[in-house]
Amino acid sequence: MSKQDSLQSVLNEACELVRKSARGKDRTIAVSPEVADMLSRVQRRTAPKSTPTFSRGRIPSDIQDLDALEQYVSSCDACPLAATRTRIVFGSGNPHAKLVFVGEAPGAEEDRQGKPFVGRAGQLLTDIIEKGMKLERSEVYICNVLKCRPPENRNPLSSEIEACEPYLIRQLEIMRPKAICALGTYAAQTLLKTTETIGRLRGRWHFYHGIPLRATYHPAYLLRNPADKRKTWDDVLEVLKVYNGEVTPSP
Numbered sequence: 001m002s003k004q005d006s007l008q009s010v011l012n013e014a015c016e017l018v019r020k021s022a023r024g025k026d027r028t029i030a031v032s033p034e035v036a037d038m039l040s041r042v043q044r045r046t047a048p049k050s051t052p053t054f055s056r057g058r059i060p061s062d063i064q065d066l067d068a069l070e071q072y073v074s075s076c077d078a079c080p081l082a083a084t085r086t087r088i089v090f091g092s093g094n095p096h097a098k099l100v101f102v103g104e105a106p107g108a109e110e111d112r113q114g115k116p117f118v119g120r121a122g123q124l125l126t127d128i129i130e131k132g133m134k135l136e137r138s139e140v141y142i143c144n145v146l147k148c149r150p151p152e153n154r155n156p157l158s159s160e161i162e163a164c165e166p167y168l169i170r171q172l173e174i175m176r177p178k179a180i181c182a183l184g185t186y187a188a189q190t191l192l193k194t195t196e197t198i199g200r201l202r203g204r205w206h207f208y209h210g211i212p213l214r215a216t217y218h219p220a221y222l223l224r225n226p227a228d229k230r231k232t233w234d235d236v237l238e239v240l241k242v243y244n245g246e247v248t249p250s251p
């Protein structure tokens with residue numbers, strides 16, 4: 001019998017003795033403060049240790065890897081986007097990635113292929129990762145806040161974000177990357193629980209459950225506003241320093 005099982009057994013016997021003593025009386029037992037303290041210490045020592053988690057939400061607790069989570073999400077109908085999607089866009093890349101990029105929502109091409117960032121904006125993100133950071137796209141992980149495409153690529157509704165966010169939370173909880181790069185307003189505001197604009201959020205470190213997070217412009221925005229590519233490159237360079245272990249931002 002393990003030490004913990006022995007303690008649990010002693011505690012059970014003590015409880016049974018207390019129950020027997022209380023039978024037929026007013027169901028209360030007076031114990032000295034020393035005994036009360038000792039019993040509470042035994043209870044604390046025998047209580048199962050809980051694993052720190054970000055959030056459990058409605059996702060079954062036995063889902064502990066990305067494949068199982070993707071399988072679960074593939075039948076999700078928690079918001080009206082389930083009715084208009086072709087397929088979910090869960091995420092792609094290295095499931096053990098040290099760096100995770102989080103965008104907003106799938107577009108038309110992503111919805112068709114079931115992969116994130118495969119259109120023009122996706123090509124720009126690939127260029128940032130491969131030509132700029134000199135990493136393989138397959139080394140990092142890429143996903144979105146929403147797993148289904150909003151019709152006509154409209155902005156996500158707050159009700160949709162609320163319904164879908166548990167999946168993103170669980171993805172990040174499973175991977176626990178070294179750094180997160182939030183792409184655009186919706187990703188940054190969802191992860192940081194803020195209403196600040198991306199212009200104010202970028203350019204400095206934030207923390208998501210202790211994980212360093214850099215917010216920067218979404219590649220789709222950069223296609224329309226190429227003058228801001230320089231700022232995104234500055235953000236990405238800071239992310240790269242953390243990825244390479246050259247810098248460890250502290251909260």
Ligand code: SF4
Pocket residue numbers: 073076077078079080081082088146147148160163164
């Ligand atoms: S967007 Fe998210 S919450 Fe809505 S149906 Fe798709 S997977 Fe479910």
